[in-house]
Amino acid sequence: MVSPAIALAFIPLLLTVLIKYRYFFVLFYRAILVRIWKDCTTGLSREERAYQYVLTHCTLGDPDSILDAFDIWCSNVEFISNIGPKKGKILDRLLMEQSPLTVLELGAHCGYSTVRIARSLPLGARLYSVEMDQRNAAITEKIIRMAGFDDSTVELIVNPSDEVIPRLRSDYSLEKLDLVFMDHWKKCYLPDLQLLEDSGLLGKGSMVLADNVLFPGAPKFLRYLRKCGLYEWKIHRATLEYSRGIRDGMAELIYQGIK
C-alpha cells in the first residue's frame, strides 16, 4: 500500500507530464478514443462520417467549400490526418510555383489533398491519385466528383503504391512526373521514393513533397535524403494538422538525378 505522503509527492510530476504532453493527450483523445466510440455507435467509418458532414455542408462544384467543410469537421469534431489548412497553404504555393503537368499523389485517404492539388493545377495537367483502401477510395471518388473534377483531370488508382509505381509507364503511359505528393504510410516513403527513382519517372527538377516527416515521422526517409546526394531538399516546418503544439514538417525534394 502506497502511503498518502508518497502519493502526494507524485502529483507535481503528474501535473508536469500532463502539461508538457497536453497536445498529445488531446490528439490521442480525438484521433483514437473518439474514433473508437463513434465507430461503435454509428456503424460508419471515421472517413464516412467526415464525408456525410462534407456532403451536407459544402457547395457542389466548389472545391474551396469542400476543403472548408473538411477543415471544420477535422478541427471541431474528429481528427483526420489530411494535410490541413496550414501545411496546405505551403502545398498550394509550391504547386503555383511549379505549375506541374503530371502529378502523382500517394495516399488519397478521403480526397482532401486530392481536391487541394487538383484545384491548383494548370490547364491540361493531370493528377494520378493512389489509394489502397477500397472504402476510402470510394469516398475519395465521390469527393473528387463533388468538387467538379472529371477523369481527365484526376484519375484515382485503387491499389497499393508499391504495385502502382512500377506500372505507371506501361499502364498509364507516363514519361515524367513533375510533382509527387506523399502522404500515405510513413514506412512506405523510402521504398516508394526508391521505386520512383528506379522507374526513371523522376527527371531533373521533379519535385517530391512528403508530409508528416517529423510527426509521426519518417526517420529512415530523412536519413536516406541526407546520404543519397540525389536531391536538394529542405523541410517546411509547421504544426501537425488540426493541432497546436505538435511540431511537424513537410519535406520538399528537388531531384537532381546525379549520384
Ligand code: MG
Ligand atoms: Mg499527412
